[in-house]
Amino acid sequence: DIVMTQSPxxxxxxxxxxxxxxxxxxxxxxSSGHYYLDWxxxxxxxxxxxxxxxxxxxxxxxxxxISGSGSGTDFTLKISRVExxxxxxxYCMQTLQTPRTFGQGTKVEIK
Amino acid sequence: QVQxxxxxxxxxxxxxxxxxxxxxxGASINDSYWxxxxxxxxxxxxxxxxxxxxxxxxxxNPSLKSRVTISVDKSKNQFSLNxxxxxxxxxxxxxxxxxxxxxxxxxxxxxxS
Numbered sequence: 001d002i003v004m005t006q007s008p009x010x011x012x013x014x015x016x017x018x019x020x021x022x023x024x025x026x027x028x029x030x031s032s033g034h035y036y037l038d039w040x041x042x043x044x045x046x047x048x049x050x051x052x053x054x055x056x057x058x059x060x061x062x063x064x065x066i067s068g069s070g071s072g073t074d075f076t077l078k079i080s081r082v083e084x085x086x087x088x089x090x091y092c093m094q095t096l097q098t099p100r101t102f103g104q105g106t107k108v109e110i111k
Numbered sequence: 112q113v114q115x116x117x118x119x120x121x122x123x124x125x126x127x128x129x130x131x132x133x134x135x136x137g138a139s140i141n142d143s144y145w146x147x148x149x150x151x152x153x154x155x156x157x158x159x160x161x162x163x164x165x166x167x168x169x170x171x172n173p174s175l176k177s178r179v180t181i182s183v184d185k186s187k188n189q190f191s192l193n194x195x196x197x198x199x200x201x202x203x204x205x206x207x208x209x210x211x212x213x214x215x216x217x218x219x220x221x222x223x224s
Contacts, residue, residue, distance in 0.1 A: 001173075040157075042157075047206055047213075047214040047215060047216055047217050048157070048206070048214050049212065049213070049214070050211060050212040050213075053211060059211075059212065091156070091157055093157075093159075098162075098170040098171075098172075099159050099161075099170070099171075099172040099173060099174075100147075100159040100162075101159065102156055102157040102158070102159065103156075104156050105156045105157070
């Protein structure tokens, strides 16, 4: 199985400031010109919602202050200016192989 | 707007079988997506259970493979999860997911006598 490792696991943020979450995979997620890495946000009391797919593609309705980047085994989710609505637990998930595997989650909360 | 809704018993006895159904609206189960089950035990992270394609092809998590069956009912536009020989470790919120989203609201299943 591909092991996904996120850091940090807890991220206190200040509104208006940037934030960044790292996700590393135990093997390259590159195949056929794509990086098979998705990002999800689980807000309190809600089901997870897709933020980014194939590493750097924003899902429908996701604001452009949220971006994904990376290559090989190292990926990053960045929020250029944190807003109160961004609180929750962020998960990366690899979709290159089955079983699909998730990172442990990064809890983002307002300072 | 695509919506998914899980349904099934909220309480299952140890050694019994957990059975859940996901009703799909706003999309056809025949569409070319992977229809997936994911679970989240209390206080823990997300665990991928398995997926089924409209053709009936399936992939399962090896950690659960011997106990899991995912099936599709095209006439009802829904797909289902069966997990046998459950224990307390199978207590979790179970989500059904359309490939690429959205996710259902989730349903808590508790394994207890």
